[in-house]
Amino acid sequence: MLGPVILAASRSDRMRRLISAAPVTKQVVDRFIPGETVDDILPIIKDLTGRGLELTMDVVGEDITTPEQAAAARDAYLTLIDRLSELGLGERVEMSVKLSMFGQALDGGHELALANVRPVVEAAAAIGTTVTLDAEDHTTLDSMFAIHEELRKDFPQTGCVIQAYLFRTEADARRLAAAGSRVRLVKGAYKEPAEVAYQQKQEIDKAYVRVLRTLMEGEGYPMIGSHDPRLISIAQELARRAGRKLDEYEFQMLYGIRSDEHLRLAAEGHRMRVYTAYGTDWYGYFMRRLAEKPANLRFFLRSMVSK
Numbered sequence: 001m002l003g004p005v006i007l008a009a010s011r012s013d014r015m016r017r018l019i020s021a022a023p024v025t026k027q028v029v030d031r032f033i034p035g036e037t038v039d040d041i042l043p044i045i046k047d048l049t050g051r052g053l054e055l056t057m058d059v060v061g062e063d064i065t066t067p068e069q070a071a072a073a074r075d076a077y078l079t080l081i082d083r084l085s086e087l088g089l090g091e092r093v094e095m096s097v098k099l100s101m102f103g104q105a106l107d108g109g110h111e112l113a114l115a116n117v118r119p120v121v122e123a124a125a126a127i128g129t130t131v132t133l134d135a136e137d138h139t140t141l142d143s144m145f146a147i148h149e150e151l152r153k154d155f156p157q158t159g160c161v162i163q164a165y166l167f168r169t170e171a172d173a174r175r176l177a178a179a180g181s182r183v184r185l186v187k188g189a190y191k192e193p194a195e196v197a198y199q200q201k202q203e204i205d206k207a208y209v210r211v212l213r214t215l216m217e218g219e220g221y222p223m224i225g226s227h228d229p230r231l232i233s234i235a236q237e238l239a240r241r242a243g244r245k246l247d248e249y250e251f252q253m254l255y256g257i258r259s260d261e262h263l264r265l266a267a268e269g270h271r272m273r274v275y276t277a278y279g280t281d282w283y284g285y286f287m288r289r290l291a292e293k294p295a296n297l298r299f300f301l302r303s304m305v306s307k
């Protein structure tokens with residue numbers, strides 16, 4: 001019940017100001033967003049890659065309002081890619097990008113987002129890695145898939161995300177699996193209306209398994225974005241039945257969530273990629289993490305009261 005309320009708060013400027021200014025927020029935020037600058041995050045990248053993990057990096061920020069901010073977001077990714085290249089870490093670390101941060105919601109936003117994301121995809125390819133386009137709310141997805149298709153003409157490794165809670169996703173999965181894409185499947189983190197999305201956990205989980213089967217049986221590279229132990233074992237079983245080798249799919253989890261499981265799967269020989277967010281504009285990302293697990297909210301509120 002709390003999840004939708006927190007997700008609604010994630011869109012509120014008033015709540016953004018209140019929560020961002022709370023004295024203890026930072027220490028709770030750090031669990032999920034372990035740095036604000038490239039210099040903060042590089043030691044974490046080195047540590048995680050040193051433990052046999054791969055990463056996908058999210059420079060947080062999604063509610064931009066000007067083309068200048070969109071260009072700054074692009075430049076932040078380009079700086080990160082430069083620094084990774086200097087350290088020779090390019091191949092282990094890909095980028096996750098929210099097109100809203102690249103200007104998708106502004107006037108002429110589709111073209112603007114494409115123009116901003118292309119140099120990031122080019123720079124990533126130049127150091128031997130790639131970019132995955134995150135999935136945001138359902139109104140943005142036609143544009144995201146069109147940009148994905150456009151980028152794949154020159155950079156076929158470009159990935160995208162699909163969300164099991166949306167009714168449209170089974171059809172999207174069939175199209176993407178046949179086209180041989182890299183596709184991350186997640187349950188979905190936004191507040192979506194009943195006209196477009198399943199609302200019950202059980203229905204979402206069932207849809208996840210149906211879509212996962214399509215991806216595993218298809219010609220693409222499935223990326224299983226979930227912390228759910230049941231879905232992780234089902235994924236292993238579906239991969240086995242589809243005759244996929246360990247390097248023909250991968251698991252992905254968020255930084256700060258079930259970290260022991262990241263290491264366990266990697267030790268079993270799986271490709272395990274940790275989605276690691278950093279930056280100063282962390283509010284939307286942080287609120288979605290609170291919404292996914294009410295215990296996180298209780299911990300956050302307790303830490304404010306006990307201060």
Ligand code: FAD
Pocket residue numbers: 133134135136161163184186187188189190225226227228229252253254257258274275288289290292293296
């Ligand atoms: P759940 O049933 O929610 O969780 C299973 C278990 O995992 C829980 O019981 C708990 O132990 C643990 N857990 C899950 N979430 C949390 C949390 N926040 N804090 C503490 N423990 C937790 N969503 C999008 O809409 N678009 C995206 O582009 C996107 N990219 C993602 C990338 C990755 C790599 C991952 C892992 C998730 C991404 N998500 C994205 C979020 C996703 O949609 C879900 O909201 C999130 O993963 C929680 O679902 P779950 O599959 O882990 O299952």
